Amino acid sequence: MSRPAATRPALDAADRALINRLQRGLPLVDAPYAAVGAELGLSEAEVLQRLQSLLDRRVLTRFGPLFHAERLGGALLLAALAVPQADFERIAALVNAFPEVAHNYEREHALNMWFVLATATPAALEAAILGIEAATGLPVHRFPKLEEFYVGLYLPA
Amino acid sequence: MNPQPPEAADADPAADAALERALILATQAGLPLTPRPFATLAEQLGSDADTVRAGFAAMQARGAIRRIGALPDHYALGYVANGMTVWDIDDAQLRDCGRRLGALGFVSHCYHRPRSLPAWPYNLFAMVHAHDRAEVEARRAEMRALLGSACRADAVLYSTRILKKTGLRIGA
Numbered sequence: 531m532s533r534p535a536a537t538r539p540a541l542d543a544a545d546r547a548l549i550n551r552l553q554r555g556l557p558l559v560d561a562p563y564a565a566v567g568a569e570l571g572l573s574e575a576e577v578l579q580r581l582q583s584l585l586d587r588r589v590l591t592r593f594g595p596l597f598h599a600e601r602l603g604g605a606l607l608l609a610a611l612a613v614p615q616a617d618f619e620r621i622a623a624l625v626n627a628f629p630e631v632a633h634n635y636e637r638e639h640a641l642n643m644w645f646v647l648a649t650a651t652p653a654a655l656e657a658a659i660l661g662i663e664a665a666t667g668l669p670v671h672r673f674p675k676l677e678e679f680y681v682g683l684y685l686p687a
Numbered sequence: 688m689n690p691q692p693p694e695a696a697d698a699d700p701a702a703d704a705a706l707e708r709a710l711i712l713a714t715q716a717g718l719p720l721t722p723r724p725f726a727t728l729a730e731q732l733g734s735d736a737d738t739v740r741a742g743f744a745a746m747q748a749r750g751a752i753r754r755i756g757a758l759p760d761h762y763a764l765g766y767v768a769n770g771m772t773v774w775d776i777d778d779a780q781l782r783d784c785g786r787r788l789g790a791l792g793f794v795s796h797c798y799h800r801p802r803s804l805p806a807w808p809y810n811l812f813a814m815v816h817a818h819d820r821a822e823v824e825a826r827r828a829e830m831r832a833l834l835g836s837a838c839r840a841d842a843v844l845y846s847t848r849i850l851k852k853t854g855l856r857i858g859a
Binding site for chain 1: 710711714715716717718720721722723724725726736740743744746747749750751752753754755756757758759760761762763764765766771782785786788789790794795796797798799800801803806807812816842844845846847848849850851852853
């Protein structure tokens, strides 16, 4: 899944500066792209054009409000399955078919499939877990967040 | 979008909640890439730019929105080694250990989660993103030293494939 270095998108210094600046958050001002551009020595038009290109090339997967689901009344759960290797692709398709599954990763461990369920309510979350257990015939290991010590993804470009 | 009479709108929590809900739905795919994105949203929602900005500021203040920002694709930036480090920590020392790991600059997420015995003895999770596995292993050694005898066992789970990534969708 990792892109080989040769196919990694080319980024110039201004792209990198913009990626780093925008990871830290957009100011809530009337013309925020102009404000960010002024900090970086770029015009508003150049900021918008570069940002669109970074999204088009999927260097950025998203640009917008980063929501805290639980504080919006939603429910989130990290869950895992121990999937027999020979059956992995079939089970992955079954799990991914649930719209409640927001992310799903293959990881190196006996628990080899880790996914995040996101629903509007705790009841819908429980229903999705039972649905996945019924569809796959595998027990879902639940890893609810008990305490958050830090959240702040920042990947310097 | 604003059915309230003008004199009630400012102090009406139901109208505020309706506006916030509308803003969330309107920006799930992203913030408009227009010179005045809050004015663009206001136009779509029949509101005004200052009200929209105040709505985002209120959500940010109470933590419903962490920030308006960019999420990079790890791999596109060369972060090809993404390790979920997990730790079996003495319960009495868990909070202290969690705070220590969470304070490390290279840890992007750090949570207390339950064990799932016997398959899973670990109760502290910390994500480490690096350019290669050797860098992750060096970080783990640093973390292990920081935790000392409070840590009974640990492991790292590298992601080998993204099977799905649609991001959060919040229903209406």
